[in-house]
Amino acid sequence: MKKYAYIGFLGFLAVITTEFGVIGILPQIAEHYKISIDKAGYLLSAFALVIALTGPFMTLLTSGFDRKKIMFTSIAIFLITGFVSSFSPPFWVLILVRILPAFLQPVYIATALSVAVANADADKKNELMSIVFSGVTVAMVTTVPFATWVSSLWSWEYSFMIQTVVSLIALVVIYFMLPSMPVKEKKSYGTQLKILTQPSFILSTAANFFMITAWFSTYSYFADYLNKAKGMNETMVSYMLFVFGIIGVLSTWIAGKMLNKNVTKTTAFFLSGTLVIPVLLYFSNGNLLSTIVVIGIWGFMYSPSFLNASTYMISSVPDSLEFANSLATSFGNLGVTLGTTLGGWMIVTKGVEYNPWIGFVFGLLAFMMMILKSFYEKKERKVLVCKG
Template sequence: MKKYAYIGCLGFIAVITTEFGVIGILPQIADHYNVSIDKAGLLLSVFALVIALTGPFMTLLASGFDRKKVMTIAVLLFLFTGIISVFSPPFWLLLLVRILPAFLQPVYIATALSVAVSKGDKDHENELMSIVFSGVAIAMVSTVPFATWVASQWSWEYSFVVQAIVSGIALLAICCFLPKMPVVERKSFRSELKILGQPIFIVSTAMNFFMIAAWFSTYSYFAEYLNKAKGMDNTMVSYMLFVFGIIGVIANRISGKMLGRNVTRTTVLFLSGTILIPLLLYFSGPHTIAVIFVIILWGFLYSPSFLNASTYMISAAPDSLQFANSLATSFGNMGITLGTTVGGWVIMTRGIQFTPWITLVFGLLAFAMVALRLYLERTKP
């Protein structure tokens, strides 16, 4: 039933709005707390680091509980974070309340995907998963740019009001329209952990890690990059995030259908953006029209990255969908942490205009992992 996939998608919108909603307001947060932009970037990188370090273990621990209760508690924690953040607490407390929901973010995603495919047939699994993952693109086209626009019109605290409202709506949808879903058969930890010894799965995990690091070394500082390197004001940045998201919604649906035909070719197609976009950003210079066209292509190639990464990893361990996806979320967020950290370091030492070249380097490493997996598959006994 697609209904479960759409409920999962709505919760995903809340999750992504909370995690990435700060991207458009990092400069304002840095000014308010009188901290550097790389320190403000901790609000994103530490969130991602907690997910990376705890995601698989939290998913295994939660795997035996009623899936509706798991999703409810996770989104409730995101709502709590939004409410506290509205009151502009001290920076250390703002960082702390953002860390708390990070423990349950991969649990929510893995559970929502499991729920989405639980009533569908095998042939439509990728399509149902793409509906859930479209929450990323929908958030990018609606709540994330809207929160950035609201912050540009009033103050950054209003961005968290938007995040809290979205989490509240998602919580109501889960409570009202999702039935109780107790786990009938729980897999043993040993049976799930065995995929960690499979070379093809390990290489697929490395590809995910480098691909996400590539995108986020620049995307984490999207607002700062467009402000400083391309001369756009905060209102224009919010419009660019809106355009970015519109294209992303389309890209996710296209990617979902393409993955059903060939996972590797689809992944390679969208991964090519990590090489192409840095070059286009460089050659577009300060020309606004050219930059807008690059952002459109950027949104198309970037937006399905989480869907592609998860599907690429799951294809290497099809019998461990929930655990494999939690690892995809975990290593993807580890990639966010690495990309954001390296990007921040480059900004402080070289300048914001150099961050796209970090994207290109990590992108080449991701391509190397794809090539290695193809080699392992061809030589596998």
């Protein structure tokens, strides 16, 4: 039902505004707390690491709870996070309140996707999932660049105020528009954990991990990269986030349609951006127009990455939607953690202009996992034909 998909989308908008809203203000936070940019990056990497380590466990633990209550509780914690952060607490408190909602982020995503496709026809599920996932790209178009722009006018604390307002709107909509959804039949832990033994799923998980690592080695430091490597000021960076995001909304919609036709080819097409973008960024040099065009292409290729990664993983185990989605979220965020950490290390040791080449290397690794998965599935089909 599309109504539930759009409710899930609104909550996802709040989630992503909170998780990635700091990307545009990391330089300001680093300056305020008198710390290096890589340490400020902990606000992103610590959030992602908690998701990576606890996501599947939390999803299994909450799999028997009413879905409306799970979604409401998750967004309520995101609201508290934004509110406390807007008062510029000590840095350790800022990291602590950033970490708290991370425990329920994969639970929210898995639940929202499950609610969206609960009664949908098989040929409509990927499209409904793309509506929920478009919360990522719409956040990149609206709330994330708007928060960055507002912080450039006043101060970075206003960015967290905007995150609080978005979470409040999502909370109200979930409370009044989503009916109670108790789980009628809870799957056993054993049934859900069984997917971890399937080679095809393991390889798709590795592809997801490498793919997100590739993108976030540079994207986590988007503001710092454009500022130092391309000479843009904070206001210009907020405009670039807007360009990045508005093209991303279109590409996510296109990706949803393409995934309905062929999951593997769609994933490979958008993954190719991890190889193309570093080359284009290098050759754009300091030319402003060229850089804007490349940022547009970057936004188009990057934006459906979480949708593609999740769908690619779920296609291996279509009967374990929620648990597979929580694993996709966890390994994706493990990729965010590794990408952010490696990106911060590169900035400190070499310079931010080299960050895109980390993405190039991990993009190649992701392609290798996809090729291995394809070979394995062909081999399995041959075995089945022989047995038949």
